[in-house]
Amino acid sequence: MSQIETRLTQEFNIIEKVVQWRRHLHQHPELSFEEKATTTYIGSVLSEIGIPFEQVSPTGLIGYIRGNGKSEKSIALRADIDALPITEDNKHDYVSLNPGVMHACGHDFHSSNLLGVAYLLNEIKHTLDGNVVLIFQAAEERIPGGASAIIASGILDRYQVQKVIGQHVSPQLPLGTFGFKSDYAMASSDELYIDISGRGGHGAQPQLNLDPVIISAQLLVGLQQVVSRYADPRIPSVLSFGKVIANGAANVIPDSVHLAGTFRTTDETWRAKALEKIENLIIQTVNAYGASAKIEIKRGYPALFNDPTLTTTLQSLAAKLYGSEHSISVPTWMASEDFAYYAQKYPSLFYFVGTRNEEKGIVSELHTSTFDIDETIYERSVEFMFKGAVSVLQNL
Incomplete structure (x- = not known):
């Protein structure tokens, strides 16, 4: 992992870019199935990075990082991109510019985080014995969701996806912690x-x-x-x-x-x-x-099943990187997620990223008008998904 460590150090300023990407997305939220400007923006960032992409649905897109050619197998990393019909009540200088629409569930974080991970993976793609599919998915917040359309398109099978990894911010977990639940992690709805x-x-x-x-x-x-x-x-x-x-x-x-x-x-x-x-x-x-x-x-969506082996692998990695006190087991969350559709077809993991910071007053729950994240979490969240992806890819 020495080359990865070096790359992370050299490109640490990617975190500044990730914050910029997040703030742009936060200022320009769009509702489910309406994420046209969001899709265009994410596509422009991928083009700037040098990652090809395609669309299999009206909104959202799929990026593709080809490795060194030794294997055609892939893993997929997923982020959702839609927002909620909520009027934002925060005071920072990058509040929503779209009246009545807000990123109140952290999808701006998920998308910008994945862009940062994509940047780092693309920088070391010649060392990867496999490929990475980047899913920027529309419409998680609204039934029937966007995941089923991506699966039905056949693109994940075309790229020989073996495993799928996703994440969600959690204002209930302390800043810098990662939460894992093997087996059923979220409910049907x-x-x-x-x-x-x-x-x-x-x-x-x-x-x-x-x-x-x-x-x-x-x-x-x-x-x-x-x-x-x-x-x-x-x-x-x-x-x-x-x-x-x-x-x-x-x-x-x-x-x-x-x-x-x-x-x-x-x-x-x-x-x-x-x-x-x-x-x-x-x-x-x-x-x-x-x-x-x-x-x-x-x-609505089915229950979300986390593959036990994949869960153990990444929970152990988080403990190794940040200490066991920052890699914790969490109970089943009775919310629902259309990530569950990926998990029905492929061994998958959906983990949680702690963003709660009481000292800064960042404590509001998801789907509220004052929801926010502590952006210092990117230093860990980008690194963890990046290193997790490399680890899983190396062991396909």
């Missing part, structure tokens, strides 16, 4: 939309009405039984409803109620059974009251 139709009227005469508010209340409580009484307690499961709209008044029973929620788990067999039970319970409850319901279950 399905969205539930329920419209209950009854018969509205005066609140003083409930006997003349068919109250959808009462029915919805029964459902909100009853559906929790699916998790508490049908799920194996050893399988993580979450059912939450975040939207209840009745549009009545203090003395007006409405005609209908709209419910919207999410179901998450890490077991695909239980996922299918749970969704079936949820739908049946809705139908039975509504029918028992003589009302009707329209049910839409929007299937």
